[in-house]
Amino acid sequence: MFVPRCTGLLLRRCSSAPCPKHAVTPKLLRVREALEVQKPAGRDVKVQGWVRSVRSHKEVLFLHINDGSSLESLQVVADPRLESRELSFGSSVEVQGKLTESLHKKQNVELVAENIRVVGPCDPLAFPLIYNTRQSLEYLRQFPHLRCRTNSLSALLRIRSEATAAIHSFFRDNGYTHIHTPIITSNDCEGAGEVFEVEPANKQNKPDENPHFFNVPSFLTVSGQLHLEVMAGAFTKVFSFGPTFRADHSRTSKHLAEFYMVEAEISFIDRLQDIMQVMEDLFKKVTEMVLSRCPRDVELFHKYVAPGQKAKLEKMLNKQFITMSYTEAIEVLKQAPREFVYEPVWGQDIHSEHEKYLIEHCGEIPVFVYNYPYDLKPFYMRDNEDGDHHTVAAVDLLVPGVGELCGGSLREDRLDFLQTRLQRLGLEETYQWYTELRQFGSTPHGGFGMGFDRYLQCILGVENIRDIIPFPRFFRSCIL
Amino acid sequence: MFVPRCTGLLLRRCSSAPCPKHAVTPKLLRVREALEVQKPAGRDVKVQGWVRSVRSHKEVLFLHINDGSSLESLQVVADPRLESRELSFGSSVEVQGKLTESLHKKQNVELVAENIRVVGPCDPLAFPLIYNTRQSLEYLRQFPHLRCRTNSLSALLRIRSEATAAIHSFFRDNGYTHIHTPIITSNDCEGAGEVFEVEPANKQNKPDENPHFFNVPSFLTVSGQLHLEVMAGAFTKVFSFGPTFRADHSRTSKHLAEFYMVEAEISFIDRLQDIMQVMEDLFKKVTEMVLSRCPRDVELFHKYVAPGQKAKLEKMLNKQFITMSYTEAIEVLKQAPREFVYEPVWGQDIHSEHEKYLIEHCGEIPVFVYNYPYDLKPFYMRDNEDGDHHTVAAVDLLVPGVGELCGGSLREDRLDFLQTRLQRLGLEETYQWYTELRQFGSTPHGGFGMGFDRYLQCILGVENIRDIIPFPRFFRSCIL
Numbered sequence: 001m002f003v004p005r006c007t008g009l010l011l012r013r014c015s016s017a018p019c020p021k022h023a024v025t026p027k028l029l030r031v032r033e034a035l036e037v038q039k040p041a042g043r044d045v046k047v048q049g050w051v052r053s054v055r056s057h058k059e060v061l062f063l064h065i066n067d068g069s070s071l072e073s074l075q076v077v078a079d080p081r082l083e084s085r086e087l088s089f090g091s092s093v094e095v096q097g098k099l100t101e102s103l104h105k106k107q108n109v110e111l112v113a114e115n116i117r118v119v120g121p122c123d124p125l126a127f128p129l130i131y132n133t134r135q136s137l138e139y140l141r142q143f144p145h146l147r148c149r150t151n152s153l154s155a156l157l158r159i160r161s162e163a164t165a166a167i168h169s170f171f172r173d174n175g176y177t178h179i180h181t182p183i184i185t186s187n188d189c190e191g192a193g194e195v196f197e198v199e200p201a202n203k204q205n206k207p208d209e210n211p212h213f214f215n216v217p218s219f220l221t222v223s224g225q226l227h228l229e230v231m232a233g234a235f236t237k238v239f240s241f242g243p244t245f246r247a248d249h250s251r252t253s254k255h256l257a258e259f260y261m262v263e264a265e266i267s268f269i270d271r272l273q274d275i276m277q278v279m280e281d282l283f284k285k286v287t288e289m290v291l292s293r294c295p296r297d298v299e300l301f302h303k304y305v306a307p308g309q310k311a312k313l314e315k316m317l318n319k320q321f322i323t324m325s326y327t328e329a330i331e332v333l334k335q336a337p338r339e340f341v342y343e344p345v346w347g348q349d350i351h352s353e354h355e356k357y358l359i360e361h362c363g364e365i366p367v368f369v370y371n372y373p374y375d376l377k378p379f380y381m382r383d384n385e386d387g388d389h390h391t392v393a394a395v396d397l398l399v400p401g402v403g404e405l406c407g408g409s410l411r412e413d414r415l416d417f418l419q420t421r422l423q424r425l426g427l428e429e430t431y432q433w434y435t436e437l438r439q440f441g442s443t444p445h446g447g448f449g450m451g452f453d454r455y456l457q458c459i460l461g462v463e464n465i466r467d468i469i470p471f472p473r474f475f476r477s478c479i480l
Numbered sequence: 481m482f483v484p485r486c487t488g489l490l491l492r493r494c495s496s497a498p499c500p501k502h503a504v505t506p507k508l509l510r511v512r513e514a515l516e517v518q519k520p521a522g523r524d525v526k527v528q529g530w531v532r533s534v535r536s537h538k539e540v541l542f543l544h545i546n547d548g549s550s551l552e553s554l555q556v557v558a559d560p561r562l563e564s565r566e567l568s569f570g571s572s573v574e575v576q577g578k579l580t581e582s583l584h585k586k587q588n589v590e591l592v593a594e595n596i597r598v599v600g601p602c603d604p605l606a607f608p609l610i611y612n613t614r615q616s617l618e619y620l621r622q623f624p625h626l627r628c629r630t631n632s633l634s635a636l637l638r639i640r641s642e643a644t645a646a647i648h649s650f651f652r653d654n655g656y657t658h659i660h661t662p663i664i665t666s667n668d669c670e671g672a673g674e675v676f677e678v679e680p681a682n683k684q685n686k687p688d689e690n691p692h693f694f695n696v697p698s699f700l701t702v703s704g705q706l707h708l709e710v711m712a713g714a715f716t717k718v719f720s721f722g723p724t725f726r727a728d729h730s731r732t733s734k735h736l737a738e739f740y741m742v743e744a745e746i747s748f749i750d751r752l753q754d755i756m757q758v759m760e761d762l763f764k765k766v767t768e769m770v771l772s773r774c775p776r777d778v779e780l781f782h783k784y785v786a787p788g789q790k791a792k793l794e795k796m797l798n799k800q801f802i803t804m805s806y807t808e809a810i811e812v813l814k815q816a817p818r819e820f821v822y823e824p825v826w827g828q829d830i831h832s833e834h835e836k837y838l839i840e841h842c843g844e845i846p847v848f849v850y851n852y853p854y855d856l857k858p859f860y861m862r863d864n865e866d867g868d869h870h871t872v873a874a875v876d877l878l879v880p881g882v883g884e885l886c887g888g889s890l891r892e893d894r895l896d897f898l899q900t901r902l903q904r905l906g907l908e909e910t911y912q913w914y915t916e917l918r919q920f921g922s923t924p925h926g927g928f929g930m931g932f933d934r935y936l937q938c939i940l941g942v943e944n945i946r947d948i949i950p951f952p953r954f955f956r957s958c959i960l
Contacts, residue, residue: 030655030716032655048716048747048748048923049716050713050714050921051921067715067716068657068714068715068716069655069715069716090920090921091921092747092748092921092922092923094748119748119921119922119923119924120893120918120920120921120922120923121921122919122920122921123919123920126919126920127920144710144913145710145913145914145916145917146916146920148710148711148713148714148715149713149714149921153714154714154715157657157659157711157714157715158657158715160658160660161657161658161659164648164658164660165648165652165658168644168645168648172645175510175512175549177548177637177638177641178640178641178644178645179637179641179950180640180644180723180740180949180950181950181951182738182950182951182953182960183663183700183723183725183738184676184725184737184738184953184958185951185958185960186958186959186960187960194680194682195680195681196664196678196679196680196681196693197678197679197680197681198676198677198678198700199676199677200674200675200676200677200727201675201676201677201697201699201727202674202727210956213676213727213737213955213956214737214953214955214956214957214958215956215957215958216958217681218953218958219681220663220678226960227950227951227960230624230625230628230950230960231628231637231950233530233628233629234530234548234628234629234633234634234637235547235548235549235628235634235637235638236510236528236529236547236548236549242722242723243660243663243722243723245663245664247680247681247682247693257664257693257694258662258663258664260660267528267572268528268572268574268599413600433624433625433960434625436625436626437625438600439602439603439606440570440600440602440603440606440607440626441530441531441570441571441572441599441600441601441602441629442572442599442600443528443572443599443600444599469660470659470660470661470662470707470710470711471661471662471665471707473662473664473694473698475693475694476690476693476694476695477694477695478664478665478666478694478695478696478698479666480662480665480666480667480706480707480710480913
């Protein structure tokens with residue numbers, strides 16, 4: 001009854017690869033692995049990647065091969081007779097040879113080529129990337145399908161990948177359960193109007209059918225918070241890390257229509273400090289992991305893209321973050337020896353010009369601003385019941401270069417408070433499930449969200465958020 | 481210029497927590513941590529969670545407290561005088577006391593309570609979950625905000641969380657770079673009509689403006705493959721793990737409108753076997769990690785939800801997966817001593833009844849079916865140029881209980897082949913960027929996608945995919 005496993009023979013038919021001629025094949029190494037070899041001792045290896053440079057001398061041909069595994073390329077040394085017309089910047093190659101110690105100071109090893117095969121040529125005249133030329137991030141944005149082959153974008157995406165892993169580690173190590181909060185939701189979390197609506201591209205409704213695919217209007221999530229609150233009521237500590245959306249018509253260097261958010265929610269906490277502590281730990285621990293896992297990639301940004309950023313980041317990591325109530329912040333702004341476009345007034349929003357000043361005032365150390373006016377904030381934030389200057393237990397983290405990086409709050413866990421507030425907003429029915437969370441074993445709880453793309457902007461000093469995400473989406477632009 | 485860090489004093493104002501009266505506070509432990517303590521020796525601890533059972537005897541009160549950190553609850557032993565009316569199934573509590581060795585066989589430790597505080601009561605008459613009663617998964621689906629407090633759903637979501645971490649580990653350990661492929665895309669990847677379209681909920685277009693927010697129609701992704709191909713052209717090995725969408729009108733136990741996909745793309749490979757090997761490794765390694773990290777949670781499913789599943793899974797893990805060409809598969813189906821609704825014919829789709837039979841025929845071992853008819857598959861799959869029975873280098877992985885779990889292919893890396901095919905489809909202009917990938921340093925490459933929710937169905941034996949994801953979205957349903 002069993003079908004025997006097909007041998008390579010059968011499968012090879014479906015492949016265009018020629019059978020290897022040699023019994024012993026050289027070991028295939030990634031560039032990173034090759035560069036890390038301590039005693040190469042002329043071992044036979046094979047490396048695949050894209051040509052970053054070709055320098056042809058009379059006696060010797062030098063190539064640099066990069067395969068995206070590291071910022072550094074592997075130097076290949078070859079007999080000039082191995083050169084071919086197709087061996088150019090941008091072409092893909094497979095190089096076989098002996099890995100040997102290098103005499104150069106800059107590298108441990110080099111590959112002495114015995115064979116160079118051009119896998120895919122690249123016409124340098126048509127290729128938008130230019131050899132040995134640093135092209136601006138802005139220019140490169142036109143080529144989202146090719147810019148990842150530059151040093152800057154490939155370094156950025158390696159850092160992004162490592163930071164993603166570090167965030168998962170951070171929460172896992174601290175006992176959080178990861179939750180996939182939904183992307184399509186029938187809740188319009190903050191009542192914030194600027195949401196995307198979702199319907200099938202080909203509507204084939206009969207006249208008597210509900211016009212909505214899901215029977216109700218449905219939107220792309222702006223936050224997984226309410227869903228995480230559900231889960232914090234079962235797992236105590238939960239987090240999510242996924243895409244969120246705003247149909248934002250602004251086209252600033254800090255906004256995208258599709259961006260990534262890290263969100264956490266914690267039950268049985270009743271102090272804003274506990275939330276601030278998690279935010280600060282997250283920022284510092286994840287950054288330390290990133291710095292230790294891809295130091296060279298980060299260095300590229302700190303050296304060439306944002307000189308001076310290294311010292312700024314070290315300060316953020318070494319100093320304890322500052323805390324300041326909203327009321328204090330308004331006082332500081334009022335006393336500022338500076339004119340603002342928006343006058344700082346208790347009860348009004350803190351604008352980005354204000355954020356900037358507050359951070360400056362705090363010596364470029366990240367600052368938590370907490371206890372915001374009740375009337376500024378959404379219904380789910382916990383009422384501080386503090387009289388005249390009525391506030392809720394909300395906190396924002398402001399960081400140099402970016403402004404608002406995180407926002408969080410204690411949630412209103414008291415059934416009567418929540419119900420009164422929802423009634424006033426006419427949202428009682430919509431959020432019945434949410435009030436039920438307060439009815440069946442409620443706990444004081446809170447959480448926060450951190451903009452992942454802004455986080456990377458902050459640690460690397462990258463000016464424009466469109467250079468942080470592989471395929472940026474914003475008002476009037478959705479390339480690829 | 482520095483604002484001094486606020487002390488706890490200042491912050492405590494914004495909290496409703498009473499100041500602790502005792503200088504020494506007992507250590508706060510998660511239930512899991514408490515259960516893992518080897519020599520409890522009467523140490524002072526505090527545990528927070530939800531009451532899973534209350535048994536009141538004349539001499540002693542037993543509680544079971546669960547906080548979602550493990551399937552097992554912590555037994556609390558208390559003086560009956562500590563009981564209160566509010567201490568009921570579902571209520572949230574904080575218990576302080578001494579952790580001691582338990583005399584029971586089933587647990588190492590128990591908590592001898594000195595103080596029990598009901599944090600949030602739970603009216604057992606209104607609470608949809610019923611004490612000591614196994615409610616069906618189907619019944620529980622009505623309560624997506626509460627079902628995570630049951631043993632089955634909380635076990636499932638812990639497994640989901642661990643499997644997520646394991647997938648990230650697997651790829652990271654194997655040198656893959658993680659990529660956030662876009663959710664909103666202007667590509668309609670497979671030309672498969674059933675996509676969701678995205679536009680702002682509040683359109684405020686002036687008559688002379690482009691009616692689309694992004695200037696072009698934009699959709700929710702059905703696959704990140706094309707974007708991953710971009711990245712494989714820079715990083716060699718890449719993966720993504722995120723939500724994908726289908727505006728699918730079917731309401732089966734295997735389909736969701738929003739589901740999670742793990743996708744990988746690898747450059748410099750030209751044999752389907754290499755892709756199959758990654759799929760098989762992924763399945764086996766991730767499952768092994770899950771089994772070792774949450775054995776009790778998995779056991780719950782293998783014991784109570786899908787008896788017999790344990791042996792089935794062990795077989796899948798211990799046997800090498802079977803491979804079978806599409807042509808062979810059609811032969812097997814033609815010779816089957818069974819009638820199918822759809823007659824098996826070369827050139828036609830393999831339907832789920834066929835998949836089921838093939839898996840049965842292979843002794844319930846996962847089977848790769850490869851080399852599918854050219855005319856059945858999308859433009860990006862590599863042409864095998866094999867004459868009459870013209871195929872492409874595509875492969876599907878069929879697994880017991882689920883059917884199609886993974887789909888992959890070698891991609892058409894030859895510029896002329898791809899262009900001809902796109903021309904014929906009238907898609908040349910739309911996919912110009914995609915053909916450019918073949919123009920500038922092309923490599924043979926391939927990849928696959930694995931349905932994450934189906935993967936969990938497969939290893940756990942869960943019948944309905946709606947019980948696998950925290951907040952299922954499907955035709956006519958988007959609760960919360």
